[in-house]
Amino acid sequence: MKIRNGFVSNSSSSSFLVSFEKRPKNADEIKGILFGDSELIGHPHETNEFIATKKIADRLFEDFPKRNIRNVNKMVEYMMDGYPEVLDSDFKGEVGRVCKSCNKRTFFMWEYVGDNCPNCQAKYLGLGEDTKMYSQYKELFPDFNDKEFESSNQSVYCPETNCRSYIEWGHETFTVAVPERPERCPKCGIDITLEYCTENAEKVTDYDKHTIKCREIAKHHAKKLLNRGGKIYHFHYSDMEGRFDAIMEHSHIFKRLPFILINKH
Numbered sequence: 001m002k003i004r005n006g007f008v009s010n011s012s013s014s015s016f017l018v019s020f021e022k023r024p025k026n027a028d029e030i031k032g033i034l035f036g037d038s039e040l041i042g043h044p045h046e047t048n049e050f051i052a053t054k055k056i057a058d059r060l061f062e063d064f065p066k067r068n069i070r071n072v073n074k075m076v077e078y079m080m081d082g083y084p085e086v087l088d089s090d091f092k093g094e095v096g097r098v099c100k101s102c103n104k105r106t107f108f109m110w111e112y113v114g115d116n117c118p119n120c121q122a123k124y125l126g127l128g129e130d131t132k133m134y135s136q137y138k139e140l141f142p143d144f145n146d147k148e149f150e151s152s153n154q155s156v157y158c159p160e161t162n163c164r165s166y167i168e169w170g171h172e173t174f175t176v177a178v179p180e181r182p183e184r185c186p187k188c189g190i191d192i193t194l195e196y197c198t199e200n201a202e203k204v205t206d207y208d209k210h211t212i213k214c215r216e217i218a219k220h221h222a223k224k225l226l227n228r229g230g231k232i233y234h235f236h237y238s239d240m241e242g243r244f245d246a247i248m249e250h251s252h253i254f255k256r257l258p259f260i261l262i263n264k265h
Helices: 028-033 053-063 072-080 194-201 207-226 243-252
Strands: 003-005 013-020 040-042 050-054 085-086 105-107 136-139 150-157 168-169 202-205 232-237 259-263
Touching: 013 072, 013 207, 013 243, 028 053, 040 053, 050 053, 072 207, 072 259, 085 207, 136 202, 150 194, 207 259, 232 243
Parallel strands: 040 105
Antiparallel strands: 003 136, 013 232, 013 259, 040 050, 085 136, 085 259, 150 168, 150 202
C-alpha cells in the first residue's frame, strides 16, 4: 500500500464517511467530540495562523446530514467515486500542546509547533508538552499498474510523430483489440515492426479486474466501519469553494473518530 503524508495543495475535494457514537445535538457537542478542550487548531496551510474549533464545529453542525447511512452498498459507491484512505493505525500522534501558563491546549495539525501559545502568547519552551502533529494515511485501493491487473494483451503507440495512435492486440476480449500484432498502423499506414514492438510494447491493464478488486476492498472497509456500532454520516468539502472549505477539507478534523477519507483530486 502507498503512504501519503499531509495533503495535496492543488485544487481538490474530499468526502468523509465518519462514525459518530450518536448524532450530536448541537455544535458544542461536536466541538467536544472532535477537539476536546482545544480552543484553536493550527491552520493547514499557514504555520502562524489558527482557527477556532468552535467555528469548525458550527459549520459541521450546519452541514450535518439529517440521516445516517445504514447501507454498505451506499458506502461502497461513495468510496468508488474517489481514492479512499484511512489513518495509518501504526502511527501514534498526540492531539495537541498544553500551555502551562494558561493551561489551554492548542490542536496542531502539522510537524510545525509555534514558539508561543496562541491563547496567552507565553513561550512554549519549557512550559508545555511537545507533540508530533502530522498524519499518515494508507491508500486502500491498489495501483492500476500492479502486476495482478496485467493482461496478456499488448500495446504500443504508433512511431510516427504526427500520428502516435494507440495500437493494441491480443486475445483477451475486455477491450477492442485485434488478435495479432498489426504490421501497419491502422491510421497512418506506417510499418509497425517486430523490433519496434519488442522494445516499446507494454502490457495492457485489465481495468475491469481492478474495479472488481477495489469494490471488494471498499465493501470490506465499509462493513468494518459499520460494525463498530456507531452511526455513519457523509460529509463533502472542496478547497475550490473557498478558504474555509479548504480548512474543512484538509485539517483532519475527524481524526479522533473512525472515518474513511475519500480523495477526489
